Amino acid sequence: MIRVEQLSKTYGDVRAVREVSFAVERGELFGLIGPDGAGKTSLIRILTTLLRADSGTATVGGYDVVTDYRAIRNTVGYMPGRFSLYQDLSIEENLHFFATLFGTTVRENYAVIRPIYEQIEPFKKRRAGQLSGGMKQKLALCCALVHQPTVLFLDEPTTGVDVVSRKEFWDMLGLLKSQGMTILVSTPYMDEASLCDRIALIQEGKILSVDTPAAIPGQYRGILLAVRADEIYALLKDLRALPWLKSCYAFGESIHCTVGQPADAARLREALTGHSNLEVKEIPASIEDCFIQLMNP
């Protein structure tokens, strides 16, 4: 559905997108995962025909993003990063406006938006500016879906949103996927990676890795150990002093260290005997561990 080849985009001396290539299959939920400034927004804007790439090609639904931009605009749905609806129009008015803009009606495609729209319908007379963050998001999604797009682009839909709303939002995406929609979503939250079919890790305009969330940890080089003790900060300082550790950083309640061989776990325990309630165990790498490793090759 989406094919990207050697795409590059430069602003002044900032290389926002650097020779990016990947493909998204029909019906796939594809995640673009990386921090702010990684180039996610530029990439999505190129694919939604809002920006022109400096070099490389891309197609969406078989249409070229430069020459067939009009055809793409008819078939894709797009939800930008910021809340981009009319704050002074009501829910109903916004939805109706966007439906007409795409040459359709709300009724015609009601089936697509129904599961989401039903949640905000009781407030349909309320102005969008007065809605809560979660409700705004649902309305924005409805507006992006109202013309039954074949591909849906979502730029950081969950940024700044709390855990509960994030979970609800991903549930909605799962529902859309089950209806066969192709979805490309970007997010800075690594923990959302597991909810995608496939992900691309992106940093400083470059793709670090593209694979399924389950396969990416398999690419982790070395053995990952989770180390815990009562005095976490003191533990971190002691660990940093060990030159033979490949990496060492705080991760949730423990500290993650990368070592070269299984025997190193015992060596580590020995080095940290002074710490109370010390716990060292080997764990599988998470997406975030992989991301950190890929950032420091």
Place this chain on the structure above:
Amino acid sequence: MTPAIVCRNLTKQFGAFRAVDAISFDVQPGEIFGFLGANGAGKTTAMRMLCGLSYPTSGEATVAGYDVYREQEKIKRKIGYMSQKFSLYENLTVRENITFFGGIYGLSDKVLKEKREAMIGTLGLSNEAGKLVGSLPLGWKQKLAFSVAVLHDPAIVFLDEPTGGVDPITRRQFWDLIYAAADRGITVFVTTHYMDEAEYCDRISIMVDGRIEALDAPRLLKERYHAADMQDVFYQLARKAVRSDN
């Protein structure tokens, strides 16, 4: 030791709406205290009262030993504040920003100069000190903003979602700075949307609908709610919320 923050039934009412509903907690000196809650739970309102930016409707609170009703100006001198939205002046250089904020807190020229050069050294910004802050990557800006917020050695530093959108490595470097500050005895009061960061805190509180629903060390909370991680604890508590942000 007297607690850095004492809160007793602190309440803020906007008309019929009770944004913060009788919250009570203590924060110990040098503690890293995570202040979590869903959007609209009342975190920002509570934080504003503690920073001396707004008066509570009722209840009592002291920050660094000063009363939030009568001694707001003294509080402001004893705290540092950093938020994701307003951090530094983009069109001033790194050095000018540090000098400006140090000046606001009345540091003498000599002290300021020492601290400034030390900070630039610690952050590894020697080559960038003369550059405009606007030209720095987001992660560096955030680290610089934090360092500026603790420049005057406040008793407490309030951090409002300091790491939003920052890459995983920079985020950890940022937390190193937080740990170092806590090690120097600065109390850290921090809000975040990253649940793994909640684990870095000594204790966390979770606000739901204006009330504190849970307050404890992350490990104990996970045990109590039979949860694998903080994300799960938070989800169990916050999904009960009836209200959301406006």
Place this chain on the structure above:
Amino acid sequence: MKQLLVFVRKEFYHVFRDRRTLLILFGLPVTQILLFGYALTSEVKNAAISVVDQSKDPATQAITEKVRASTHFNLAYADQTVHQLETRFRRNEIKCALVFPEGFAEALTHTGKARVQILTDGSDPNTATILTNYLSAILTDYIGQQQAGIPYRIDVQTRMLYNPEMNGSMNFIPGVMALIFMIVCTTLTSVSIVREKETGTMEILLVSPFRPVLVLIAKAIPYLALSVINFLLILFLGVVVLDMPLRGNFFLLFGESALFIITCLSLGLMISTIASTQQTAMLISMMGMMLPTILFTGFLFPLENMPRPLQIISNAIPSRWYYLIVKSVMLKGLGFGYVWKETLILAGMATALLLISLKRFTVRLG
């Protein structure tokens, strides 16, 4: 087509739900018209005057009669000595005084020179100057009738002769109309488009099949309609409240105004393609337009007196041409035959601005 209609309706929602826009749209014109019409008028009516006639001859009596007949003066007192005047000025009983020395007529007929003293209240210098001018005009008028040929020593301001009606608001209103359209139309259109850029809705509009050109058209239509209503409102205020004459054809004036409004809207569209924030758009269209419009339209500062380079610059200001048209049609009652050149210039400007905006309004971001 339906898309366009829905878009236009949305624009009307925006206008009617935003108090600020409404205030700029209708509040600004009304206050400006009334402000310029009343407060800034150079006309003074019924100013209290005292005449001290130490000569009491036919000449002084004839002049006094003229003063009495003038609507500008209210002949309140006839004092005997100059000393009395001082008290009257202090008590604010009079604004000016006219003093004839003894033997006024005699001096006039024999030597051709006579003296007269005009005393005014210098604490209000504007009014003082205006009253001096009025009195000088009356004296000149009298000499003209006597065919004496030799003028008095009083410096008679020639300015009044070019403006015999001495009605300031007549020249102001057409100028203010030009100013208002220039500011209101450009500001509102540019801000409303830039707002969509700022809030991100422009991204969604661009990604939709809706043609970007139609966005511009849909933005212009509501403001064209509202500005036409505005025009009628201003005209009504001018004619009914400020006694402006409407000597020419109403429909001609209407058509010319619509053309000028379209020119201003196009200018607004062009500004929107340059500015990226509402603040910038507001600054360019309000501050950037206000000064040149006030300076170069010709209603406050006569263009004929300006240095040549400035006169050339003034040709580029659309309001200058509209001002000429309105004056010709409203005040002089001239027909299209006399204003076709100005009309053509305005139409040319509108077309050029529209073309530039369309070219600059890209189908993509950045």
